[in-house]
Amino acid sequence: MSRHLALLIVLLTLLVFMLPAAISAQEATPVPGASQNNLTIHVVQRGETLFRIALRYGTTVAELAALNGITDPGSIFVGQRLLVPGSAASAPAAPQTHVVQPGETLRSIAELYGTNVEALAALNNIIDVNTIYVGQVLNISAPAAPTPFTQNTVTDQQPASNAPVLIHIVQPGETLFRIATRYGIAVNELASANGISDPSLIYAGQQLVIPGFEPPQLALDLPAPVTGLDVLPLVLIEGEAARIRVTTSESVTMGGTFLSRTLNVISEQNNRQHTMLIGVPLGTTSGVYTLSLTLFKADGIQVPLNINLQILAGGYSTENINLLAGRDNLLEPSVEQAELDIITRVMSSFSPQRYFDGPLGLPAAAAITSPFGVIRSYNGGEASRRHTGTDFAGAPGTSVLAPAPGIVVLADTLNVRGLATVIDHGWGVFTGYWHQAEQYVQVGETVASGQIIGTIGATGRVTGAHLHWELWVSGVPVDPMQWVRLSFP
Ligand SMILES: [Zn+2]
Incomplete structure (x- = not known):
């Protein structure tokens, strides 16, 4: 058999297999x-x-x-x-979908796909066109089957648990590369969709937003003078933080509210870039919530800008803590409340200067023993308390490190939290360090990233030596580990 014939057979064989x-x-x-x-x-x-x-x-x-x-x-x-x-031919064709990006409206999306608002609204069971939200997956074309792909009625301020946002929950042993490969997308694309600066810092149980299988098409519909709107991450999680950034073509001042809280707006670049860091409190019901902004122009005109954001449940687990004998009096509500009031006051203030830059470092070279958000019961009691920090195990005397630059705003001995330190990192971001054995910093002192500020101990309400690390943003305790993975500035 000649080499040409052999080649021809190979080609024909390939063709036969590739054609179907x-x-x-x-x-x-x-x-x-x-x-x-x-x-x-x-x-x-x-x-x-x-x-x-x-x-x-x-x-x-x-x-x-x-x-x-x-x-x-x-x-x-x-x-x-x-x-x-069944073959793909016999299955109903999946509809074309569009993931709603910040600044898009149903009208602009309809235009992008050459359809109209009424058809798009009907296809997605949308009654009020103003209720579409960032991250929402809209069907653009009707599925071939008579049954709709999703029944997704969106009602403002109401849970929308059936919203088909594609979220991947990281499984033990998975890497960002493996997850990206699985969905047929680039690692960079997956990392940027989730604001991940270091791809090695993902962890089991983390929720990743999977960007659309087709590259996102933008259908922005922003009121002048707004030129850009960025939401990081696209879908908010109960107990985590988010960054909203608005750019404008002229100098404006801005104010706003979200989840019944007044937002701290950081205006930079000659008042043309406006950043808001928000914390989603633990226990927030999943659903769609409106972030309401008002732009105040120099000519006195006010421009409203409402952004519907989706909040998903954090999926936190439950654990029981057995306290050491003789320390149960620390569960006394009056003791607890008075101390929480001090912490809340200190950690809810706002400094317009930013001291941190990029993701935070870890506060100790130690293993995490209890993650943020866990629903706790003490000594078998009612499981109603939330763990508002991340616990690091560590032999007494292990160094506690400042994860970012900042200014010490609390250095005290408290009943529940023991020897406690709070650092103000600016922009409404504070970190707290409880149960320390030793404290090396004083109130008013400036600390550098990686500076040793104390040692791990077992002071206050504890079951053993550990560091409880807490992070508050805009008056809300959130998962500090999110700040290790993401860069918020
Ligand atoms: Zn803790």
Whole structure:
């Protein structure tokens, strides 16, 4: 057999195998690699159940569970890829979707896709066009099947738990690279969508926003003089912080509210760039909330700017703490409240100067024993208290480090928190260090990043030596580890 003939056979063989793949790829859903033989891959969306997916593809829960080796049908997770029986051609075509970006309106999105507001609203069961929110996934084209892809009615200030935002919950052992590969996107794209500056700093249980499978198309509709609007991260999480940034073509002053709190607005670049750091309090019900801003122009004209933001539940777990004998009197509400009042007053103030830059460092070279947000009960009591910091285990005497530059605003011995230090990092960002054995700084002192400010101890309400690290932003305690992963300035 000549080499040319052999080559021809190879080419023909390739063609035979590639041709059906090319045809089915055209019929398949936009999900990368969706079609393989007589199976379709379905990526689980938020709010979907195995039952609903089975219904959509005309199969059964039992068949889906068997095909995917699922033992507990309730344990599927958002972003999970499921094999679904049947060829892509027989399955309903997935609709084209658009993820709402900050500054977009239903009207501008309708224009972008050559449709109209009424059709878009009807397709997405939207009653009030002003209720669309950042991160919302809108269906642009109707699915081929008579049943809608999602039933998603959005009501302002109400939970919208079925909103199909594509969130991936990081599993143990996963890397950003693996997750990006899984969704067919670049690591950089995934990192920037989630504001991650160091891709090695992701952790199990972290919620990542998966950017749209197709590159996002912008349909901005911003009122003059607003030229830009940035929300980081795109979807807010209960117990985490967010940064809102508005750019304007002229100097303005700005004020606003979110979650019934007055916002601290930091105006820079000759009052053309305005930054707001907000904290979503633990216990905030998931749903869509309006951030209301007002721009005050030099000519006296006021321009309102409302942004609907989605808040998702933090998914925090529950744990029981057994206190050492003789220290239960520290659970006395009056003792606790008086001390919390001091902390709240100190950590809720605002310095317009920013001392921090980039992500924070870690406050100790020690393992995390209890994460932020855990719902706690003490000595088997009612599980009603939230853990408002991150605990680091550490032998007594282990150094406590300032994670960023700042000014010491509290250095005291407290009943519950023991030997406590608070650092003001500016822009309404404060960090607290409880239960220390030793304290090396005084109120008013400027500290540098990485400076040793004390040592780990077991003072106050503790079960053993550890550092409790707390971070407040705009008067709200949030997960300090988010500030280690993200750069907020
Ligand atoms: Zn703690």
